[in-house]
Amino acid sequence: MSGGDANVVEGPLKGYHHETYVIPMPGTEGDGEDDEEAEPVRVKCRAPRDRLLWFDRRCFASEEELVGLLQGRISRIPALIHVGDMPMQRFVEGHTLGSRHGAGRRVPEPALHQILHLFGELAAIAPGSLEADRRCLPRDRAEDGDCAGFLEGLVRFAEERVYQADLESFEALFAVLGIDEDSFRSLRKHVVVPGLAARPFHLLHADLHRENLILDHRGDLWTIDWELAMFGDPLYDLATHLHLMAYPADQRERVIRRWARVVREKAGPRATDGWQDDLPKLLDFKRAQSAFTDVIRATRILDTGGTFNWRRWPTEAAKVQRVLARAAAPLGLKDVPGLRTVAVSLREWHRRNGARTP
Structure with a gap:
């Protein structure tokens, strides 16, 4: 979330895993549709927080490498900007979904439509289609489609x-x-x-909650914080999302039905096999x-x-x-x-x- 003077360092912005500093890039400006909308380009630099405990598996060796490989495959994901030899993620200017529509509150339909579109884009990325370095050992990875083995892991x-x-x-x-x-x-x-x-595996964000979804000034929804991403059971991404979002009951049921429809469209009918029993x-x-x-x-x-x-x-x-x-x-x-x-x-x-x- 942006705030203050866009030409000065902002931070630390505290998350659970990191303290984030937002740094302006000298001599750069954004790609607004006109000069009034153009903003200085800012990148985020993160440092792990002290006394950090990891409660979730991390499967990719580098979040920045993953974000780079997903350019063009995920509609709104931070761009990579190289500072010397160091790739850094562009800071998405806007407000978190949670700051506008907190946990338990209804998500506006335009934002909800974009969340479901994101699930569809994720469903189209199969394990063999993304050559990113992995940190998880092969013996810890369930075979594609082995959803019980994935959950046991x-x-x-x-x-x-x-x-x-x-x-x-x-x-x-x-x-x-x-x-x-x-x-x-x-x-x-x-x-x-x-x-x-058995559901074919695809890419999961695995941490889709309101603070990882950023609304820009146009109302476009951007997805940040990909470090818990993994390949696995597509239904796990939905379960995690529902658990973290705390939708009102009626909207929650609509999200589930629409998720099933969009994932079937993008990944085929087997991608949602048994979801009613397994969710x-x-x-x-x-x-x-x-x-x-x-x-x-x-x-x-x-x-x-x-x-x-x-x-x-x-x-x-x-x-x-x-x-x-x-x-x-x-x-x-x-x-x-x-x-x-x-x-x-x-x-x-x-x-x-x-x-x-x-």
Whole structure:
């Protein structure tokens, strides 16, 4: 989102993974339709945030390389500008969709139409059609169409890289909240064991939420932050999108139906095989994944350099309690902890660990 003088450095703009600085490029201007619309070209420079935890798989070695390869295949994606030998993404001037239409609110039809168009463009990009360097090991990649194997890989990543990797710090907190190793056995039984239909893989953005969609001054919708992109089950991209967007119920149902139609048109009828049965499983996975990630994020938000953030405490406790309630079925939680239990457990975690947090 732009703001202030376009000729000065802006930032840091904080996201979860990065702090972003927006830098004007001297002697350049945008491609507005007339001189009044032309704007200085700005690029974004990002640095990973301190104490960063990755809660999602990253499959491509370079976001900039991927964005470069997608030019001309995705309608509105940041252009690449080379500063010396370094490729940098052009900063999209505008406002996030979330700043105009926040979570839970209805998305205007023109923007919604562009979101569905994006899903169609993604559906047309098959694994063999994009030669980008990958960071994920071949043994961790499910075979094309193996949607159950793809989902098992996501569950395994959450178990090994989110839960087990942070167990030393968070085991006691997880236990109070009802989460332990049995939670993953329940999750697999709930979402993987029943099986999923075979759908041909295509490119997924995997993080399509309101803050990654930018409306420019013409109302055109641009898609940013491609670093979680991967090849996989097309239905997973829809499930992630629905989980993050929190559409009103009636608009959510229309999005699902329109997604099925546009993906079939672009990728063929098999691309949506079994979606009615499998979408609830993928949504349950997203709810379970949030139970782990949001607990850890809450501890980070409440710890400000060893000082407990009393102001954010009620909000974060309520958020964690809601997430646990939504994830109760896939995680096999027999008793969802109440708000007081959650709040006290977060405060106790900080008392034991906050002052020692690096």
